[in-house]
Amino acid sequence: MSKNNIKNSQPQPASPRKEMNKWLKLGLKVLVLLTVVCTTVYYTDSHEYFVGDQTNNHSQRKWRSFYRFVDKKKDVDVLCLGNSHASAGIEPYIISANENCYCFILNTPGSGSVDLYYNLLEVRKYTARKLLIIESSCIVGHGTLGKEWAKIQSIESKRGRWNQLSLIPHYLPSDEWMKAVSPTIRNHSFLLKDPERIAFNRKFVGKEKNPDRQALDLGRFSHGNTGLSDSILSLYDTKGSPYTREYHIIEDETKYYIHQIYDLCQEHHIQLLFVTVPMYYRTYEAYDELCQLEQEFFNELPEAQWLDLQKNYDQSLYTRKAFNNEFGMAQHNTYLGMLINTYFICQYIEEHYPAMLPDRSGDKRWLNDFSQDNYFLNSRQVPDKQALLASMINYYLAN
Amino acid sequence: MLFNSFAFALFLPIVFILYWALFNRKNVDLRNLFVLIASYVFYGWWDWKFLLLIALTSFASWGTGLLIGRDEQSDRNKKTWLVVNLVLNLGILAVFKYYNFFVDSVVSMLAVMGVERAHTATLNIILPVGISFYTFQALSYSIDVYRKQVAPTRNWLQFFAFVSFFPQLVAGPIERAKNLLPQFSSIRSIDYRTMRSALLLMAWGFFKKIMIADRLAVFVEGTFDNGASGLPMLLGAVFFAFQLYLDFSAYSDIAIGTAKLFGFDLMTNFRRPYLSTSFSNFWKRWHISLSSWFMDYLYIPLGGNRKGQLRKYVNLLIVFAVSGLWHGASWNFVIWGVLNVLFMIALDPVIRKWESPALLSRAVKSVLIFSCYALSLVFFRAKGFDTAITCLTNLGFDNAAAMTTFGLNAVELKLTAWLLAGLMLIEVLVESFAVQKSAYEVIDASIQKIPFYVRWAIYIALVLSVLFFGQYGGGNEHSFIYFQF
Numbered sequence: 001m002s003k004n005n006i007k008n009s010q011p012q013p014a015s016p017r018k019e020m021n022k023w024l025k026l027g028l029k030v031l032v033l034l035t036v037v038c039t040t041v042y043y044t045d046s047h048e049y050f051v052g053d054q055t056n057n058h059s060q061r062k063w064r065s066f067y068r069f070v071d072k073k074k075d076v077d078v079l080c081l082g083n084s085h086a087s088a089g090i091e092p093y094i095i096s097a098n099e100n101c102y103c104f105i106l107n108t109p110g111s112g113s114v115d116l117y118y119n120l121l122e123v124r125k126y127t128a129r130k131l132l133i134i135e136s137s138c139i140v141g142h143g144t145l146g147k148e149w150a151k152i153q154s155i156e157s158k159r160g161r162w163n164q165l166s167l168i169p170h171y172l173p174s175d176e177w178m179k180a181v182s183p184t185i186r187n188h189s190f191l192l193k194d195p196e197r198i199a200f201n202r203k204f205v206g207k208e209k210n211p212d213r214q215a216l217d218l219g220r221f222s223h224g225n226t227g228l229s230d231s232i233l234s235l236y237d238t239k240g241s242p243y244t245r246e247y248h249i250i251e252d253e254t255k256y257y258i259h260q261i262y263d264l265c266q267e268h269h270i271q272l273l274f275v276t277v278p279m280y281y282r283t284y285e286a287y288d289e290l291c292q293l294e295q296e297f298f299n300e301l302p303e304a305q306w307l308d309l310q311k312n313y314d315q316s317l318y319t320r321k322a323f324n325n326e327f328g329m330a331q332h333n334t335y336l337g338m339l340i341n342t343y344f345i346c347q348y349i350e351e352h353y354p355a356m357l358p359d360r361s362g363d364k365r366w367l368n369d370f371s372q373d374n375y376f377l378n379s380r381q382v383p384d385k386q387a388l389l390a391s392m393i394n395y396y397l398a399n
Numbered sequence: 400m401l402f403n404s405f406a407f408a409l410f411l412p413i414v415f416i417l418y419w420a421l422f423n424r425k426n427v428d429l430r431n432l433f434v435l436i437a438s439y440v441f442y443g444w445w446d447w448k449f450l451l452l453i454a455l456t457s458f459a460s461w462g463t464g465l466l467i468g469r470d471e472q473s474d475r476n477k478k479t480w481l482v483v484n485l486v487l488n489l490g491i492l493a494v495f496k497y498y499n500f501f502v503d504s505v506v507s508m509l510a511v512m513g514v515e516r517a518h519t520a521t522l523n524i525i526l527p528v529g530i531s532f533y534t535f536q537a538l539s540y541s542i543d544v545y546r547k548q549v550a551p552t553r554n555w556l557q558f559f560a561f562v563s564f565f566p567q568l569v570a571g572p573i574e575r576a577k578n579l580l581p582q583f584s585s586i587r588s589i590d591y592r593t594m595r596s597a598l599l600l601m602a603w604g605f606f607k608k609i610m611i612a613d614r615l616a617v618f619v620e621g622t623f624d625n626g627a628s629g630l631p632m633l634l635g636a637v638f639f640a641f642q643l644y645l646d647f648s649a650y651s652d653i654a655i656g657t658a659k660l661f662g663f664d665l666m667t668n669f670r671r672p673y674l675s676t677s678f679s680n681f682w683k684r685w686h687i688s689l690s691s692w693f694m695d696y697l698y699i700p701l702g703g704n705r706k707g708q709l710r711k712y713v714n715l716l717i718v719f720a721v722s723g724l725w726h727g728a729s730w731n732f733v734i735w736g737v738l739n740v741l742f743m744i745a746l747d748p749v750i751r752k753w754e755s756p757a758l759l760s761r762a763v764k765s766v767l768i769f770s771c772y773a774l775s776l777v778f779f780r781a782k783g784f785d786t787a788i789t790c791l792t793n794l795g796f797d798n799a800a801a802m803t804t805f806g807l808n809a810v811e812l813k814l815t816a817w818l819l820a821g822l823m824l825i826e827v828l829v830e831s832f833a834v835q836k837s838a839y840e841v842i843d844a845s846i847q848k849i850p851f852y853v854r855w856a857i858y859i860a861l862v863l864s865v866l867f868f869g870q871y872g873g874g875n876e877h878s879f880i881y882f883q884f
Contacts, residue, residue: 022591029855036859037866174405188867192811 041184049201050187058087058221059108063157065217066104070126074365077101077357078349079123080219081116082135084109088324088332089135089277091342092218097370098346100361105219108154112138112146113254114171115154117261122158124268130356131349132265134258136276136294136306141247141329144254148172152180216369223332227321228280235327241285243329248290250297262301271353272304277341278313279331280323287311307348309341400444402653403608403871410441411657418661423587431556431583434661438565442529449527452491457562459487460537461555464544468551477545484541492534496526500728529569531725535692537562540576542696549576557583566657570650572668572688579663587662596843597659603839604652606861607645609869611818614811615642617870621805623780623790629798631805632790639780640773641819644673647686652839667837671826676764677750678743681772689725693718715740731778731787738775746771758831814868 044050054060069076078101080086086107095103106119116134123129138144146154151171155164168180179186190197265272276294284290291311298306322337333341349357360366400407414437422433443450463484467477493501540558543549552558561580567573615638621627622635651668658665668687675681682690698718704711716737723736750764774791781787803809822838829841836844846854 023594026591026594032855033859033862037862040863041866175401177405185866188869191867192814193808 041182044184045182047202048183049198050183050190051201052183052187053197057153057157058217058219059153060157062104062106062217062219063159065219066106066123067126067159069102069104069216072365074102074127075358076104076123076127076129077360078103078131078133079120079129080105080107080133080135081119082107082133083111083138084221084223084330084332085137085277086133086135087219087221088223089338089341090133090220090275090345091338092220093370094339094342095346095349096218099349099357100359100366101357102360102366102369103218107135107219108150108157109221110147110150111154112144112150113251113257114145115151117257117264118167118170119154120261120264122163124264128268129270130358131271131273131353132261133273133275133345134261136274139254139258139274139297140250140290140294142249142251144251146171148176148179152176152186155180220338222335222338224324224326225334225336226325227319227334227336228323229325232325232327233320236280236282239327241282242327243279243284245285245289247329248286248293250293255297258297258301262304266303271356272301273348274298274304274306275341275345276306276308276310277333278310278318278322278337280320281310281313281315281318283329283331284310305352307345309344400441402650402657403605406444410437410444411660415660419589423662425586427584427586428554428556430586431554431560434560434565434583435556435563438560438563438568441565442563442568445528446525452495452527452530453533453563454559456488456491456534456537457559458555459484460541460562461552461558464541464551464558465553467541467544481541481545485538488534488538492530495530497724497728504730532571532573533562533568535573535689535725539573539692539696540580543576549580552580554584564658564663566654566661566663567665570647570654571686572651572654572666573692574665574688578666582663589660589662593659593662596840597656599843600656600659600839601653602861603842604649604656606649606865607652607822608649609865609871611815611822612642612645612649613870614807614815615639615645617806618812618815619780621807623786624782625805626789626793627798627801627805628793629795629801631798631802632793633795634802635805636773636777636790636794638815640673640769640776643776643779644669644685645822670837671830673769673823674761674765674826674830675768676761678739678747678768678771681768682739682743689722693722697721712740712744715743726779729783731781731784734784734787735775735778738778739772742768742771742775 066076078092078095078099080090080092080103082105084107087105087109090105092103092105095101104123106123108115116138120132155167155171158164158167165181168177172180187197262272264270281287287310291308294306294308298304317340318337322334322340324332324334324337326332400410418430418433418437423430439450439453442453463480466480540549540561544551557580560583561574561576564574564579619635619639619642622631623639627635648669655665655667666688670684670687672681672684675684698714701714701717702710703714719736719740720733721736723732723734726732726735746767750767753760753764777790778784778787781790802812807815825838825842829836829838833841846857849857
């Protein structure tokens, strides 16, 4: 065999250029694959095929109301933050009506301390406020950074896609980012578990699925009106207090965010007020110890105040009707309980911050928002102390 | 850092680009330093404090390896250094993994003997991820040096990189120094075909994990942890056997594929174990790196099968009991190991007598072995001895109507069944016609024969299938099972 034949019969190694072309081709193929996948996800996300049931997403409703509100160049004077105890325990319409101001509750139930801080930052972009009320039950206990689904709901309630994307790293660990970015990735299981939801979403693509109420939504969300039943009360005898000593803790990360909030308030002359709305007195085990723990923490925030409606509350006022019929650590107030809490909050504001809030009673837009709705008179709940409600009504009517 | 995590999705391409563009060029030590740093970042992502442990293990094994390898050392001294290394590394493992278990076991034993509970203190210790794996890998080096099967390395960088090599650091394969260590002494190379093969292997692993194993896990959790009975419990036990296999083999595939991306070859860890035709054959196909480790470093030194049948059985019992304990600090794992050796002792002679190459007989043998193994895995999965017994007594064929109440609806159960059937069919075909190859190699070779556009349509369809039908989410509930060992 000639040398030439031998040379030609041996396999030729690929030239560097050919090898580079192969690498480029591979890179291009991977890019095409990723593009197809991303485009598919973008399509399903933009058409909202995989969005979950938004019927009870009051977080989104109140934030939309807030954005509509500030778009009209209105100011929020009192901002309430917290978990579900805030929206179920504080009546923003009464605070607004009583104090001649605007009071908003902007919370997402189930979210935690990180949400408080970023909600405050978000509100600050649009409006300044004088008083910040934080309901304190979101500070104590375990898991006070909040639940994942609540955080995602809170993120999605904010305006602006880039704004939402920028919040994700602050709220969630990296493994949850894709779930927060894309409802398709988050709810892809609908295909097998809940295909009816996808069919519903497809039907309403382009149409408003849950039309927002155009009325002013200040963020109240009452959980119930039935009060504590005998069967629930008997559970306190058989099972004891559900809020045990094990939950007498303030987590380090929560302390960090509360300090961040405090510093922000100090910098921008916002008065910070912590409020503890009460649960049925037998819910807590050794409340005095928890109280002491909270007081020690609040002592680190000298300019902030604390209104503790739980400690030694008047049981003739906070009867069983003031608490929702649930046994557990997250027991909410009924609307009656909410009214009573709000009475004390209004009283506290008037005693401690008499000249802090602006008087909007001469503002036509404020009058338009509040004079037509008689929140007290519409309420069917009548507390045991008639004088309480009577005095509130009289004050409201006189002003 | 989990393979199926956002952090790893960022980590891998960055390390890959830096590796090939900058570090794997001319200087081997620089390359090894980069691999070491990347591996420590990978491991330290979980908890940087435990990097000290892996560094200590690496240093002890490297140092004693040098001392053992000195020609002027007497055999007695060499043995002493080996024992020092064994005691140190196994001691660390014992403290972190077994201290509380031993204390509780002693207390329980004393209680049975009527001795009142002594005042004992258990430690509040977190088990370092992968400690069982990298400890065994480091120990195998020392033992091989002692046996003069491997020359001790003077290059500490090379050795540290070998012990902590991130693709196989936390859940194997447990590599042997004679296979992996030499690969760290040269600049690695890769070609297009190997790269493609590596990516496909990783994709195959992710497919098994996300599409099948994690969905099986939902049902298994529902049945084992909620007191299922009848057919759901039986299916739960069967599903767990598949979940464990798919989860662990998926991890191994991803580890091997990842290592390939960097030009390293790791050993195969699974070879279609559920198609075994004897129990001894099963253990040559299941978690091969661990089985071979115990064979070489425990079973054979104990005498193996060279000292009579009875001694052989005793040795097997010891090996499987220790293997069970390796998996976890619980008597359940020991029972799992012992059950398997009893199956081997009792049933292998019977199976061996049934010599027939016919497909039916092979199928029957495989089903028998699978069934016995699945039964033993009830102890592996259940939280406690009593729970395991309850699960076993609850096995049955009734209560079919409750099947969809354990986390998977009817559609998901059907999808899972079809996917499992498809996977086992592929394995049977590969076993029958291409026994030397692995399933993904056969799939890859078959796919290469079809036109480019059809091939890419299949790839896209598969990726979208995983995206829309996969069982995934964040958090530790989707970590790999063997991370806990």
